[in-house]
Amino acid sequence: MTASDGGSATGGDARGGAGGDTVAAVVRQWRAVHPDLDTGPMEIIGRINRCAALLQQAEDAPLRRAGLSRAEFDLLGALRRTGHELTPGELARETFSSGAAVTKRLKQLTERGLVERRGDTRDRRVAHVRLTDAGRDLVDGILPDQLAYESAVLSGVEPPAQGELAALLGVLLGQLEGRLDALRI
Amino acid sequence: MTASDGGSATGGDARGGAGGDTVAAVVRQWRAVHPDLDTGPMEIIGRINRCAALLQQAEDAPLRRAGLSRAEFDLLGALRRTGHELTPGELARETFSSGAAVTKRLKQLTERGLVERRGDTRDRRVAHVRLTDAGRDLVDGILPDQLAYESAVLSGVEPPAQGELAALLGVLLGQLEGRLDALRI
DNA sequence: CGGTAGTCGTTTACTGGTAAAACACCTGTT
DNA sequence: AACAGGTGTTTTACCAGTAAACGACTACCG
Numbered sequence: 193m194t195a196s197d198g199g200s201a202t203g204g205d206a207r208g209g210a211g212g213d214t215v216a217a218v219v220r221q222w223r224a225v226h227p228d229l230d231t232g233p234m235e236i237i238g239r240i241n242r243c244a245a246l247l248q249q250a251e252d253a254p255l256r257r258a259g260l261s262r263a264e265f266d267l268l269g270a271l272r273r274t275g276h277e278l279t280p281g282e283l284a285r286e287t288f289s290s291g292a293a294v295t296k297r298l299k300q301l302t303e304r305g306l307v308e309r310r311g312d313t314r315d316r317r318v319a320h321v322r323l324t325d326a327g328r329d330l331v332d333g334i335l336p337d338q339l340a341y342e343s344a345v346l347s348g349v350e351p352p353a354q355g356e357l358a359a360l361l362g363v364l365l366g367q368l369e370g371r372l373d374a375l376r377i
Numbered sequence: 378m379t380a381s382d383g384g385s386a387t388g389g390d391a392r393g394g395a396g397g398d399t400v401a402a403v404v405r406q407w408r409a410v411h412p413d414l415d416t417g418p419m420e421i422i423g424r425i426n427r428c429a430a431l432l433q434q435a436e437d438a439p440l441r442r443a444g445l446s447r448a449e450f451d452l453l454g455a456l457r458r459t460g461h462e463l464t465p466g467e468l469a470r471e472t473f474s475s476g477a478a479v480t481k482r483l484k485q486l487t488e489r490g491l492v493e494r495r496g497d498t499r500d501r502r503v504a505h506v507r508l509t510d511a512g513r514d515l516v517d518g519i520l521p522d523q524l525a526y527e528s529a530v531l532s533g534v535e536p537p538a539q540g541e542l543a544a545l546l547g548v549l550l551g552q553l554e555g556r557l558d559a560l561r562i
Numbered sequence: 563c564g565g566t567a568g569t570c571g572t573t574t575a576c577t578g579g580t581a582a583a584a585c586a587c588c589t590g591t592t
Numbered sequence: 593a594a595c596a597g598g599t600g601t602t603t604t605a606c607c608a609g610t611a612a613a614c615g616a617c618t619a620c621c622g
Contacts, residue, residue, distance in 0.1 A: 233527035348552030367533030
């Protein structure tokens with residue numbers, strides 16, 4: 193949306209208005225112009241994109257304080273939560289980004305002393321990356337703050353609704369991850 | 378993640394597995410390492426980011442066939458659904474992007490003959506942008522296909538659940554749009 | 563052995579976005 | 593009238609990401 197990223201097929205609408213969120217306003221506009229179309233999908237996909245963009249834009253205060261981008265934290269987090277070394281390729285798969293992006297990030301994180309690399313003894317093409325003590329401490333220090341921040345961001349939604357939302361998103365994501373390839377046409 | 382956006386604070390996990398979506402697997406890893414932390418927020422924010430990234434990556438087949446990026450379609454769509462001319466500034470607000478990005482897109486879309494500009498007679502700083510007939514026809518031709526595609530993407534989720542999901546996302550988005558500024562700290 | 567195919571990681575060339583400066587213009591004040 | 597300050601748009605400089613080419617290496621197979 194960016195995440196860039198940006199908007200969505202439903203676009204956006206700067207006016208808040210009493211009638212709900214901005215996506216609702218956009219959908220109303222579309223329905224006025226094309227009353228025959230089923231705008232249902234917009235209300236889900238548009239909102240997901242818009243939420244992701246807003247969350248991205250809010251750029252997680254705890255991360256910023258540590259001078260980390262979300263992508264960098266993702267990489268460190270993958271190392272921390274798996275608990276063992278990972279190769280650059282594994283890190284790329286784990287963080288859903290290209291190998292080239294991982295190479296760049298590793299370079300910076302190594303310079304900052306947060307990760308270390310070591311060459312594989314058997315296969316000299318591959319490298320193994322691990323957290324330094326400083327990297328590990330940084331992740332462990334940030335994570336609680338980050339979760340508290342995310343919790344605050346979500347606090348406008350009642351806890352039971354949060355549970356429902358998480359479950360429904362889980363269903364959707366499971367479907368997307370399983371079956372999206374088939375749709376690429 | 379730009380959208381683009383890439384991953385999320387919860388990162389990702391390449392393994393699907395029987396136990397649910399990839400975010401669920403990541404959350405399980407975190408809980409094994411830090412059993413004391415409340416990982417609830419990850420299950421929402423992580424999934425939203427991941428869904429947005431996947432939807433982005435799937436890069437909407439109907440749009441691609443028309444040679445449009447999602448951002449370009451958003452811009453055209455804003456003109457179509459409002460039904461009147463918009464200034465570049467209004468377009469930026471409407472599509473949630475920077476003015477500079479709008480300038481670039483307008484240049485390309487003008488070259489392709491999809492939009493036209495005219496200067497304001499009173500205030501010579503401002504421009505008014507409108508769809509050409511070709512632009513309008515293009516949007517009207519793509520939109521049904523795009524909605525059908527999105528509908529297919531969501532088809533793995535039962536219609537009643539889709540309704541719930543849309544409603545819950547509406548609540549969250551309304552909260553985010555209203556109150557996110559306060560959190561920027 | 564020797565060559566071919568495949569894999570891992572990096573480099574390169576490019577894209578599409580942003581922030582901030584620059585530019586052109588309006589508006590209110592003196 | 594002249595100027596200060598504000599606004600709308602474009603330009604500039606830059607950044608982070610990708611895809612594709614590349615180099616180094618392994619592994620297979622005759």
